[in-house]
Amino acid sequence: MEFEELRKIWDAQNNQPLYAINEKAMYNLILSKKKQAHHITNISELLLIFVNLGAGIMILALNLFRQSVNISLYLLSAWMLVTALYTLVRRIQRVKGDQQFDRSISGDLSHAISMASYQVHISQIMRWNILPIAALTLLGLWEGGKPVWIVVVVLLFFALTYYAGGWEHNIYKGKKRALEILQKKLGNES
Amino acid sequence: MTEKEQKQIFEEWLNQHKALIFKIVRVYGFTVMDQDDLFQEIIIQVWHSIPAFRKESSVTTWLYRVSLNTAIKWTKKERKHYQSEAIDGTQHILEESRVRTDERLTWLYEEIYKLDEIDRSITLLLLDGFSYKEMASILGITESNVGVKINRIKKQLISKSKKYDHHGI
Secondary structure, rough: OOHHHHHHHHHHHHHHOOOEOOOHHHHHHHHHOOOOOOOOHHHHHHHHHHHHHHHHHHHHHHHHHHOOOOOHHHHHHHHHHHHHHHHHHHHHHHHHHHOOOOOHHHHHHHHHHHHHHHHHHHHHHHHHHHHHHHHHHHHHHHHHOOOOHHHHHHHHHHHHHHHHHHHHHHHHHHHHHHHHHHHHHOOOOO | OOOOHHHHHHHHHHHHHHHHHHHHHHHHOOOHHHHHHHHHHHHHHHHHHHOOOOOOOHHHHHHHHHHHHHHHHOOOOOOOOOOOOOOOOOOOOOOOOOOOHHHHHHHHHHHHHHHHHHHHHHHHHHOOOOOHHHHHHHHOOOOHHHHHHHHHHHHHHHHHHHHHHHHOO
16 A cells, blocks of 8 residues: 555544543543642642741741750751752742743653653752751750660661652652653654 | 633534544554543643643644643553553543444554554654644654654555555455
């Protein structure tokens, strides 16, 4: 068959609907998904901001209330507030950057790659961020004269969080790699 | 834009251009469950895209852009619907038409499905009569790149169709 013949076969289907649409189910789906427009990045950013802000303020307030001289906990509170501020600044930069991509498939893929890179970057930074937070928390517990078993439990908790952070980071890296392969395929001159 | 206006545009687009979405769904989804899953993803994206439509391109071009973007990215997701029935109890939106289709068309769909995600998009646009310029604009690549890809795809499809003719299926 020549290509024009293939096109004729293709065109013939335009008069034959391939499927029927269950309209009620379709509108139910749209209604249910309409409010879920928030992207996972959006949710994780807001979580990071509010958790760090909340915990930072709470630790600071408790320290001030108890008139504690536990320096590590003051440092921990300051660190968490700075983390919340950093995430907020990065979020503003990301939202502004969202407007820079054209609406072609290549532009959309570049946007998706940029989002994936952002997720990879933030997940890595937040994973490393566990280390100073863990160190300051443990120091705070030690300064406060807490029993060893509490220190061990907290240490285990941070170790698990660090491990889970690595797992999450690898998921984002995999997603980014898949998108880069797609973009490479699109741009290949073959 | 009010929700009522959005719904009105959505209905109008779907009525006039559903065949376009059906073709994409069939080219990218292997099983009926996958096709239904992809159709759901596409209509959600089309719905969300309505306020961003600035009439700088035709509705067909816009819908192709949104639907192909969704389909290409959807192929990278893990499939959840290998089973014949929905796992989560959700309702199916697509029902296969009982109209008997041309065997050659079924063969053509199968051959397009064997191509990679990007080539499938180009083949769809080519068969639907888009110019190189329009394809380059939808895909975001140069016209020369589109030309190179099309030549390769055409050769591949013609060669396969000869084998098909030869076996007289």
